[in-house]
Amino acid sequence: MTTPNNSDNLSSEFPVPEVVIQRLPLYVRVLTQYSSAGEEVISSEQLGSRLQMTPAQIRKDLSYFGRFGKQGRGYDVAMLERQLREILGLDRTWNAAVVGMGRLGRAVVSYPGFAPSGFNISAAFDTSHDIVGKTISGLHVQSISQLTESVKELDIKIGIVTVPIDHAQEVIDAMVLAGIKSILNYAPLSPQVPEGVTMRGIDPVLSLQSMTYYLR
Amino acid sequence: MTTPNNSDNLSSEFPVPEVVIQRLPLYVRVLTQYSSAGEEVISSEQLGSRLQMTPAQIRKDLSYFGRFGKQGRGYDVAMLERQLREILGLDRTWNAAVVGMGRLGRAVVSYPGFAPSGFNISAAFDTSHDIVGKTISGLHVQSISQLTESVKELDIKIGIVTVPIDHAQEVIDAMVLAGIKSILNYAPLSPQVPEGVTMRGIDPVLSLQSMTYYLR
DNA sequence: TGTGCTTTGTATCACACTGTATAAATAATC
DNA sequence: GATTATTTATACAGTGTGATACAAAGCACA
Incomplete structure (x- = not known):
């Protein structure tokens, strides 16, 4: 009763808001920092x-997923990090x-930040014969026609799109067809994806274009 | 009376929600596509x-900023694009x-997508003497100690942070001190910035980490 | 053991945002 | 010119998200 380790208390009973899910990785990140700083306990105030x-x-x-804290004390850093992960x-x-x-694709595959976070780029594709x-x-580098096969063979769950804008939608369609459910898109467009496929866009220009509003 | 060209009808009277501002560039993007496809009119349905x-x-x-459409017809593509821009x-x-x-910094300065959108990278800085x-x-490439001076001389309004995580906060502080009000941050941390400074983060790992929730 | 201090978990409230519905305005057709 | 189609702008309602407030629970220390 005192150990609140039932991590899926509520999470599967009703949908957790998307915004909440997007904040969880931020908590994980801070917890990791705190942990490596030797702290054992953290309060919601500090976080x-x-x-x-x-x-x-x-x-x-946090309450969407269970009761992780101790009143009067705070959250056990290591435990909370483990739970959120x-x-x-x-x-x-x-x-x-x-x-x-x-x-862009070359920059992405050589980016050293993915692997330490548990994301392994295990296949690369292109259309150009060159x-x-x-x-x-x-x-x-394989032909895109090999995509479906590789996705199955290598247990690929995530697609990363780094093609020019005019090929992006067809590549995304191919990924969906290959059974990929999570897509990270670097092409500057708003792609159409069916229900059940999660998309995230990486678009620095879009970010800049909304910041200039506050500059005038 | 029929020309609704008063672009700041309401915009300055009360604050426009942040989410709305972030959607405007999406509209601009679609309008540009429509425009180059030769379309002259677009409806909110099509958009x-x-x-x-x-x-x-x-x-x-759109109504936060004025009345841009014609009932029974839709929006003039070129006019709406110009207004939103x-x-x-x-x-x-x-x-x-x-x-x-x-x-990362080298990748950013050689990225060909900024200039056509009106963003000009006009100075580069680093701390390393190498x-x-x-x-x-x-x-x-200049020393970071030259930042404030260059910001004034070159009329720099936007800062782009591509340093490793352990130097990111101090670089951001330096930018704020130099009078920069818009910062695009590529470092994987949640920086502290004072009121009045707009921050956007480019963080593919964070995006991936929130997508995996839907994969389990 | 009891008292005071801290911090969580949640009930409640307030507000912001999204979707529905509709009147007004324009265009098209006969 | 009258009638029908379309589409905007907006009033209204509903939903969802964030902030406030507080009771319950744990800790510290005498």
């Missing part, structure tokens, strides 16, 4: 000030495929 | 289906400074 949000917000977010599915590694091996067959950062 | 949102949402968003401050070019000239003084993609 909140670090992330510039109210303590109540954090407590409410499990909730997010970060207690394992995930395989990803990159499609588009131009300048690039297919080459080896880039240790990855043998 | 909405392209962006997977309801027509009413779009009409409401003006609202967002995209009817001019903006100068940006990149701090951090490692792998890099300061070099010329990368036509930019002479």
Whole structure:
């Protein structure tokens, strides 16, 4: 009764708001920092000030998934981090495929930030005959026609789109057809995806374009 | 009376929700596509289906800034694009400074997507003595101590942070001190910034970490 | 063991955002 | 020119998200 380790108390009973899910990785990140700083306990107050949000917000977010804290004390850093990682599915590694091996794709596959976070780029694809067959950062570049096959063989769950804008939608369609349910899109467009497929866009220009509003 | 060209009808009277501002660049993007496809008129219905949102949402968003459409007809593509660009401050070019000239910084300054959108990277900085003084993609890399001076001289309004995580906060502080009000941050942390400074984060790992929740 | 202090978890409230519905305005057609 | 189609702008309602407030629970220390 005192150990609140039933991580899926409520999480599967009703849907957790998307915004909450997007905040959880932020909590994990701060917890990791705290942990490596040798702290054993953290309060919602401390978490909140670090992330510039109210303590109540954090407590409410966490309460969607269970009761992780101790009143009068706070949250056990290691325990909470472990719980959140499990909730997010970060207690394992995930395989990803990159499609588009131009300048951007090369930057992505050689970015050293993915692997330590448990994201493994295990296949690379392109359409151009000039690039297919080459080896880039240790990855043998395959034709996009091999996508479905590789997704199955290599247990790829995540697609990363780094093709030019005019091929992006068809690549995304191909990924969906291949059974990929999570897509990270670097192309500057708003793609159409069916229900059940999660998309995230990486779009620095879009970010800049909304900031200039506050500059005038 | 029939020409609703008073672009700041309401916009300055009360604050426009942040989410609305972030959607405006999406509208601009679709309008540009429509324009180059030769279309002269677009309805909120068409815009909405392209962006997977309801027509009413779009009409409401636009109504924060004025009345741009004609009932029974829709929106004049060229006119609406021009209006939205003006609202967002995209009817001019903006100068940006990149701090951090490692792998990521080099990728950013050589990314060909900024200039066509009116974002001009006009200065590059680093702390390392190995890099300061070099010329990368036509930019002479300066010491970070030159930041404030360059910001004034070159009319730099935007800062782009591409340093490793352990230097990111101090770089951001330096930018704020130099008078920069808009910061695009590529470092994987949630930085502390004072009121009045707008921050956007580019963080693919964070995006991946929230997608895996839906994969389990 | 009891008292005071801290912090959580949640009930309640307030507000912001989204979707529905409709009147007004325009265009098209006969 | 009258009638019908269309589409905007907006009033209204509903939903969802964030902040406030407080009771319950644990800790510390005498």
